[in-house]
Amino acid sequence: MTLTPQWLDELRARVTLSSVISRTTRLTKAGHEFKACCPFHNEKSPSFTVNDQKGFYHCFGCGAHGDVIRWMTDQRGLSFMDAVKELAAEAGLDVPAPDPRAAKKAEQHAGLHEVLEAAQNWYRAQLETPEGAKARAYLASRRFDALTMERFGFGYAPAGRQALKAALSQFDDTMLIEAGMRIAVDDKEPYDRFRDRLTMPIHDARGRVIGFAARILDADKKDAPKYLNSPDTPLFDKGRTLFNLHRAGPASRQSGRIVVVEGQMDVIALAAAGIAEAVAPMGTALTERQLEMLWRLVETPILCFDGDAAGQRAAMRAVTRALPLLRPAHSLQIVRMPAGMDPDDLIKRDGVAALEALLAAPKSLLDQLWEHERDAAPLNSPEDKAGLKARLMAHVETIADPDIKALYRRELNDRFSAFAFPPRQEREWRPMGRAAPPRRSDPLVTQRLRKNAGSRDALSAAVLAGLLRHPQELARHGDALAHADLADPRFAVLVDALDAGEPLETRHLSTILAARGLVAPNPVEYASLRFGFLIEDSPPELASESLAQAIGLLVERPALEAALAEATARFERDLSEGAYAEQQRLLKRKLEFDARLRQMASARTAALDGAATQKTAE
Template identity: 70%
Template sequence: MSLSPQWLDELRSRITLSSVVQRTTRLTKAGREFKACCPFHNEKSPSFYVNDEKGFYHCFGCGVHGDAIRWMTDQRGLSFMDAVKELAAEAGIDVPAPDPRMAKQAEQRDSLHDVMAATQAWFVESLAASEGTKARAYLATRGFDAHTLQRFGFGYAPEARQALKGALSQFPEAKLIEAGLRIAVDDKEPYDRFRGRLMLPIEDARGRVIAFGGRILDKDKKDAPKYLNSPDTPLFDKGRTLYNLHRASPASRQTGRVIVVEGYMDVVALSAAGFHESVAPLGTALTERQIEMLWRLVETPILCFDGDAAGQRAAMRAVTRALPLLRPAHSLRIVRMPSGLDPDDLIKRDGPRAMEDVLSKAQSLLDTLWEHERDSVPLNTPEDKAGLKARLLAHVETIADQDIRGLYKRELMDRFSEFAYPPRQPRDQGSWQSNGQGQRRDSGKWRDKNRSPFAGPSPSGNAARLRHATSGGARDALSAAILVGLIRFPGEIARHAEALARCPGLDPRFDLLLDASDHGQALESDMLATILVRQGQAMPSSMDYGGMRFGFLSLDATPAQACAEMAQAIELLVERPALETALMDATERLNREFTDEAYAEQQRLLKRKLEFESRLGQMASARAALPSGDASKTMAE
């Protein structure tokens, strides 16, 4: 019977490996894994680990490694099919009935494996023969030692169009064509695909040769591709294969990382320098299937593509492929290689330590996405900046996981706001020019020097009490009152999310409310209260806003009236930072220039500030406030 790889993957995904292993081996919880003394060799301290999330076990002592099926065959002594049937019964899925076509395909693949193994042996022989002189000379320039050459199986494909057919005459022509080794065009005689190339075998997860990659050696053949891979065959699917995976997999368990580079020669160079956990896609951008394969090894693989424009485009294609797949604790990190260098170039120039330094500075997926979109086009106009925002949100919308999508949106919009609306920094306030009577001269007028132009007339009444109750920034009274209002009317959070996201220095509790709204579910007051408490945040109370009487918190206000007044309060909250920044700038200009124009601008802004405080004072005394205590009394409404 032949079982498809897809069915076997489904079986593995439905089995909890630790539960299978624990039937015969005692396991102890160790973080996100389980550990035990290895059942395959004698040891006194545990070096055998089981990882349910990745679906494999591994012993760091003897090197044994496998999945649930391998455990049943190696440790329990069952045949492959008996192991599969027992696990399928446990998982509650049916073993597919025997399929004659599948059996024939399995037989076909077995025979193709024989073809590929014989071809690999012939390529290695050709490299050592006289005809491989040019290939050996090229390898000498790369500086690979004999162990590296043998380990990766370098070979040589001779120039002749019919050389492979003659060397593998024991196999029929149809098998050589099916294996991708020969090319048939219409009614012409087939010819060898690989000619005059340095050859590298491409192997599957079990180390069997399934395809080849060849590098051209004759620089005069300008029309020929520099690198040529096997086509897709019954053995080889380039979108589901990672070069060097069978070697990188055990190495990654030692280092805790996987390095993804652009091509197999980069993998060989990294491995020769001690980075054995390196893999590469095969002539295509990193696919969704390959990303999932990487996540079975480590939670955050490192993409290390070339520092040129093409390499960075490849990195971004991988980022966009990964976004819809993101799940908790699983992401990518991206390395920016020095401009114009690939990993092999960097190691040759500066040594392995330089490569290690580059890897240590790998960026998060989010950082890479932000910097790429920010730097991809000039951002000189409001329209340009709006385009940046649209591109960022378009990326965010592709993320399937609701929690991650909400967090990405919040983080990217925070960065966008800081970039598009940067706060103006205060400058030196200048010096006073005194007339000896405690006054200074501003544009022909003498004013009291103890009265800052910034402050303007002192506010009184509710506005003064409001500002004094909890001073500015993230914990001011207006913010606290609006928090209470949003918890009372959760449906208003989404309506004002855009405005609140642009407002700097807000109470962190706003972020929690906005994140909850981003999930797209119906919100209730009790749910929001629970979210705040779980995140270690106190519920806002009337003390937070100094006992002021905001109309939109009144028990007498209708929902429509309260929401309308709260919208006005949010407008004030968003307006205040911009107004205060503008007034500070105008005051600085007045201190510096003392012109009529500067004085008029400062007075205009002072008037606006007084109007602002007047509106705020009126809003804070409109009706009787909630009686006392905490905002939970609004929840009952």
């Protein structure tokens, strides 16, 4: 018979570990846990602990560790199946009957594990070849030590489209495709999924390879995604997998915490710095299943996402998904990195002690929720403040646990009242003095920034209109848009829809925007920009190319404008020659950017006119 992981999890959840252990071992209550003298070795003072919430026992003396099934096999001496049958009878669960299809599926999974293990061994070997020099150079630039490189199993996928197939010729092509290692295209020869990339194996909770993450090495390939993960396969489900969980789980039992970061390289950087209890989702927002996996390890995982706008959006997506699942003592903590930095950047600049200081003082989930909504929109009128309260209460309504919902409602109402109706304070009398001189500014800069405000809105509106007209392009550019600092909230809504697996159809996406109180862009908003993707009946390849270029400009713009604003403020403060030169240099870049934008729009229009003329002639 085959026992699925889901069935075994249900069995463990239905049986209280302490009640089983207490039949043969005397337990003493100690806070949220139980303590006892270890039954596996002789000791005078108790070092054996039992934690029902986490579902495991652990001895700090001899290292004995396991769940309720492991207890029955190790302490009672039962076989695995005998232990399962006895616990199932106690829990009122029927043991699944033998299933030939399940047995065949288990055999199939074993074969796929062999494929992935063979691929990992081959990738590791390719890292040491002359062709793997680029990958070795990248690893050297990250300054990973030999132990870290060995532990995470870095490898290299050669550039050839058939290299993996030739190396793993003992496996049928159908197995390589099913394992996610090759891509099958209609009427074309299948080809290797990972090519000319640094590879990292992805493991399941038992430490078996179930997929790969691969990083691009050629910076010139701007259209290729920076990171590429295996697709969903019979072994790999990105929504049910956390990178590095098989190492972080045991480490979390020692440290009492689990740290969630955005990407695999962040996990590896933390491990190299001595923080072994870090995991990362697989390129998507945290799912409900992943949150439950984290809560089995610790009661309050720490989210440590990047300090940019995209990182904070990712943190809020995790918060909103966690709210309906909250239960007593289980929540999230949030650490905000310095602006523009990820954990690896902070460690390199200030050392691991700086990151540890942030992890030691995280925000609560409630604090994150309050601060995000308070700062999400201007609060200049009574209507604005009423909107803040409505947003807060909408979040509260998603909480399922009645006690937690009531406590959140009361706390957020108290904070809103203190913010919206602060006590009046008497102003301190001061003798009238001479007013401070106004800060000096370059009027030319101010004039040009105001002049470009309209084009700034036009570009955002044009790209939004293009994505709604060509929704299939959202999947291609979702990562870039998610990590860009875009002010228009409609981009975040579209990225959320992509992450949630919503149908990429114009009518459906417009409905999602309307449900959030947002509307599709009006053509008047982007009338000054005649991109090819905005013109009816434009050839698909031209529309795709022009939209990709427009998105490139949209993503580049916020960083450029922020740098220009900072340089202008610095010049206003000290009026130095250096500050003025930096301001002028960035202003020149901004003017070049605007010229590129105008040229791109007109160039796309000319290309479409030429294509139309040729079609008419034919």
